[in-house]
Amino acid sequence: MNIRESELPGIGRKFEIVTANDDKIVIVIHDDGRREIHHYEDDDFEESLSTVTFTDAEARGIASILGGMVYKPKALETVEMAFDDLVIEWYKVLSNVPAVDKTIAELDVRSKYDITIIAVLKKNHKKVLNPGPETTIEAGDTLVISGERKNLKNAIRELLIREGG
Template identity: 45%
Template sequence: MEFKESDLPGIGRKFSIITASGDKITVIVHVTGKREMFVFEPDDFDEPACDVVMTEEEANQLGSVLMGAYFRPEQEREKELLLENLAIEWLKVPPNSPLAGKTIKEAQIRLKTGVTVIAIMKPGQKTIVNPSPDVKIEAGDTVVIVGTREQVENFIKEFEING
């Protein structure tokens, strides 16, 4: 990549970039705030293949997009919204918990609190991932739950867990 910057007296500043693929992009920033962008083909730096005129605001938005700070594909936005509202907690079941000695189904975890048990870590044993409703939870087990923050709080209160 080659980058050049120069003054254009009475007009503004000129920035030229030759990309790794050989294309040339020239941006002129006018003293008025107007931006002009010219794109040249690798084999013809004399005549632009296209040109775009932008306001300062439009140029700033485009710059944000190019930096990856502004535009995010819809999937990314949906993922962020989901993660903002999602809580995953690892909670050790104390001996006095109403959960100790019961299966997931018997405890009615999802019905009472809204959380989903995604794993159970039993001391000295392999972690049970996606446990079936018939798996018994014992005191000393660590349950991994997922839900909203409110649902996790409900779980902690309902089953007397010291979060």
């Protein structure tokens, strides 16, 4: 797979992907959170065959499906066993979710969910690697969290999803 990334000033970022089968898709991530996926004809990389647009929440839901959070292909079981079912997930913190403006200590994710926040990518692009208990989670941050799949799903559902969806 070949991936080319480029900035789209005033719009966001563009990712051009050509798979091992020579399928080409382009993913545009808009600054407002929308995602577009464009699919191209095998022999014509200029004219898009189809386009699908997703909200941020829809894109994350699809990413969890593609990434194996919903269904784990049998072939991946041996890889996950090597890591004792460890999963690492990147999750963007939306506004008005229970985790916003709370410290890692207040969330007590290690005791309550048996997961670890291993990094916080702050909305100002500052990286907090191995964040301490005093680190405050803010809307717009991206959390890098690890743990077993079921524990991650519980924590995400209870701390990072707005009530009502």
